[in-house]
Amino acid sequence: MTKGRTKAAARKESREAMLAEGARILHDMPVGNVLSQIKATEVAKGAHKTTGAFYNIWQDHNAYRRELIRYVLEPSRFDAVTEVIKDEVNRQKSASMQALVRSVADKNFSELKRNPFMGLQLTLWAKRESDPEMAAHLRGLYQGLNERLIPVYTMLLKNLNRRMRPPYEIQHLAVVMMALLEGLHIRSEIDPDAVPENLGAALDGIEYDPEHPWSLFAAASYALVESMTIDRSREDDLA
CATH class of the missing domain: 1.10.357.10 (Tetracycline Repressor, domain 2)
Structure with a gap:
């Protein structure tokens, strides 16, 4: 496996882990403006990733929010x-x-x-x-x-x-x-x-x-x- 493919696989795993963690957080606090309550630091920590890994995949919270919605409602x-x-x-x-x-x-x-x-x-x-x-x-x-x-x-x-x-x-x-x-x-x-x-x-x-x-x-x-x-x-x- 090439270095490029290894990096892509790691990125994919990080993405899936942090989306799953966001879904878990949503499930645990289904009140108010739930999406605004999800923080990058909390998502990364719960998924056992770094905040840097979060922002390496999503430019900002809004980008993560949009993908999280798609993930949950798939x-x-x-x-x-x-x-x-x-x-x-x-x-x-x-x-x-x-x-x-x-x-x-x-x-x-x-x-x-x-x-x-x-x-x-x-x-x-x-x-x-x-x-x-x-x-x-x-x-x-x-x-x-x-x-x-x-x-x-x-x-x-x-x-x-x-x-x-x-x-x-x-x-x-x-x-x-x-x-x-x-x-x-x-x-x-x-x-x-x-x-x-x-x-x-x-x-x-x-x-x-x-x-x-x-x-x-x-x-x-x-x-x-x-x-x-x-x-x-x-x-x-x-x-």
Whole structure:
């Protein structure tokens, strides 16, 4: 490896480390004008770098701020959420609609609760009206998430032998499911009793199974899938 490549790799590692540290700091103080509270000295120290290394990459705090926003709101930060849906769809190809939707929804909700970038997204969302750049990055995040979720939901409907019910299209299902997921996640963080993990009842005529209970998110997801899609065997009903 040449000296130039070694230097470039070190610079890349320093950049990633200090962006990750900035995201950690944001997560720990999500109040007020959060971005102005992040200091180069604190970022460098937390990332085990020097302040000189910070300014060797970013000319000033504003340059770092712009890249930190892009880093935090990059759609790939939620790839783990997308992947868990895809894996569950592939794992249960022959499952019933009730079982598959319930399982996918529960795994989806659990994975989002573990994702630290969800809280950061909401923190930055509060600045959308006063910061056009922030609004643009948030829009890019949602559009990127849709691009990742559409193939997954397409595969889900294929496994269920269902199609979208007009006038809905597959992107509408992705948008509504994401909105439901975010909304119930926010509510569960501050009022967990309002978003039960076990409704304690059967759903859609299926006998109640305490081993596989319906959570509020799973039940609402099932209602959405059922209402926004139709069995392919009933396509003549849409003619």
